[in-house]
Amino acid sequence: MEILHQRILADGVVKEGNILKVDSFLNHQIDISLLNEIGREFYRLFGKENINKIITIESSGIAIAAIAAQYFNVPIVFAKKAASKNIDGEVYSSLIRSYTHGNDYTAILEKKFLGPNDRVLILDDFLATGKAQLGLLDIARQAGATVAGIGVVIEKGFQGGGDHLRDAGYNLKSLAIIDEMTPDGIVFRNEEATY
Amino acid sequence: MEILHQRILADGVVKEGNILKVDSFLNHQIDISLLNEIGREFYRLFGKENINKIITIESSGIAIAAIAAQYFNVPIVFAKKAASKNIDGEVYSSLIRSYTHGNDYTAILEKKFLGPNDRVLILDDFLATGKAQLGLLDIARQAGATVAGIGVVIEKGFQGGGDHLRDAGYNLKSLAIIDEMTPDGIVFRNEEATY
Numbered sequence: 001m002e003i004l005h006q007r008i009l010a011d012g013v014v015k016e017g018n019i020l021k022v023d024s025f026l027n028h029q030i031d032i033s034l035l036n037e038i039g040r041e042f043y044r045l046f047g048k049e050n051i052n053k054i055i056t057i058e059s060s061g062i063a064i065a066a067i068a069a070q071y072f073n074v075p076i077v078f079a080k081k082a083a084s085k086n087i088d089g090e091v092y093s094s095l096i097r098s099y100t101h102g103n104d105y106t107a108i109l110e111k112k113f114l115g116p117n118d119r120v121l122i123l124d125d126f127l128a129t130g131k132a133q134l135g136l137l138d139i140a141r142q143a144g145a146t147v148a149g150i151g152v153v154i155e156k157g158f159q160g161g162g163d164h165l166r167d168a169g170y171n172l173k174s175l176a177i178i179d180e181m182t183p184d185g186i187v188f189r190n191e192e193a194t195y
Numbered sequence: 196m197e198i199l200h201q202r203i204l205a206d207g208v209v210k211e212g213n214i215l216k217v218d219s220f221l222n223h224q225i226d227i228s229l230l231n232e233i234g235r236e237f238y239r240l241f242g243k244e245n246i247n248k249i250i251t252i253e254s255s256g257i258a259i260a261a262i263a264a265q266y267f268n269v270p271i272v273f274a275k276k277a278a279s280k281n282i283d284g285e286v287y288s289s290l291i292r293s294y295t296h297g298n299d300y301t302a303i304l305e306k307k308f309l310g311p312n313d314r315v316l317i318l319d320d321f322l323a324t325g326k327a328q329l330g331l332l333d334i335a336r337q338a339g340a341t342v343a344g345i346g347v348v349i350e351k352g353f354q355g356g357g358d359h360l361r362d363a364g365y366n367l368k369s370l371a372i373i374d375e376m377t378p379d380g381i382v383f384r385n386e387e388a389t390y
Contacts, residue, residue: 023305024307024308025270028272028273028275028304028305028308029270029271029272029305029308030261030264030270030271030272030273031270032261032264032265032268032269032270032271033268035261036265058253058254059253059254059257059273059275062254062257062258062261063257063258063260063261063271065258066225066227066230066257066258066261066262067261067262067265069225069227070227070231070262073227073228074227075220075224075225075226075227076224076225076227076258077223077224077225078223078225078254080223080254109223110218110223110224112219113218113219113223113224
């Protein structure tokens with residue numbers, strides 16, 4: 001997605017430890033006009049998949065899911081990060097390892113909001129090793145829901161999680177895939193190769 | 196806001212401890228069509244205030260802020276909940292007591308995203324004792340930003356935080372104010388009295 005590539009090049013900051021900071025437009029301050037373009041692009045990619053619900057994880061996936069949901073005309077459900085002690089039988093839960101923060105957490109989602117009749121689109125801001133997506137896939141599996149697609153704004157291709165999901169047969173589309181990243185520059189994967 | 200009142204009466208669940216669960220449409224599963232009506236109403240109430248940024252706190256304020264921001268055509272910034280040990284000199288921070296969860300947390304917001312030239316609208320899903328709003332007001336004060344308004348989807352009027360903010364002179368508008376709440380029923384404050 002060209003305007004996203006350009007925005008990452010203009011405003012993204014590469015930090016040590018394979019961190020890409022895009023907090024000026026995507027996940028702390030958020031450019032809602034850009035998010036509308038992103039939502040429209042997700043609809044172009046997944047609009048024919050008969051999706052009836054978009055799921056994501058708090059916090060940085062929520063704005064993306066909410067804006068995109070307007071194009072699909074469906075509700076969103078966001079999984080919450082919880083301390084294990086809060087979990088009871090009314091929720092699906094999945095343990096997720098957070099790459100960025102180096103700590104584990106449990107994602108929970110109330111059972112009444114996801115079931116076998118749902119065809120879901122999983123959306124998130126980042127995909128690196130894919131742990132967050134695997135957690136949501138695990139929750140969808142527990143619910144008996146069908147995962148019609150996985151949409152990601154920025155995939156760190158060099159960390160392998162995205163290709164692993166593609167190899168497993170998931171319909172994953174990332175709007176920008178970074179194959180190389182140093183403080184001196186960012187190399188995107190050829191866009192035609194990704195869809 | 197009549198359709199919000201009706202939705203709270205239809206789908207809200209009153210629990211012990213003054214808890215109103217609206218997680219089927221507002222803060223876990225989210226009805227994006229309703230959120231668009233809410234965003235439009237916030238714009239009707241605050242659209243002439245020359246707002247250039249909407250601020251909120253993760254997580255349940257984010258979708259509301261993102262959808263509303265489309266009407267104002269401004270970016271959003273959401274404060275993050277952080278462990279105190281993560282706080283450095285690059286962020287504004289404010290200690291917030293969480294009524295719902297009974298635990299304290301620190302809200303942080305990067306200094307580069309808020310400053311003296313900003314006229315902000317503070318948005319959130321709930322106002323009870325007003326601690327979250329006071330935290331964001333504190334952060335805006337640290338930044339030297341002007342708070343042009345505070346918008347809340349559901350105010351628990353009987354807990355007093357909203358009237359305290361009005362008495363202090365803030366331009367607070369709540370789309371639904373609950374004056375009484377029991378498992379048997381909910382009494383809303385007269386809408387004309389609130390604007």
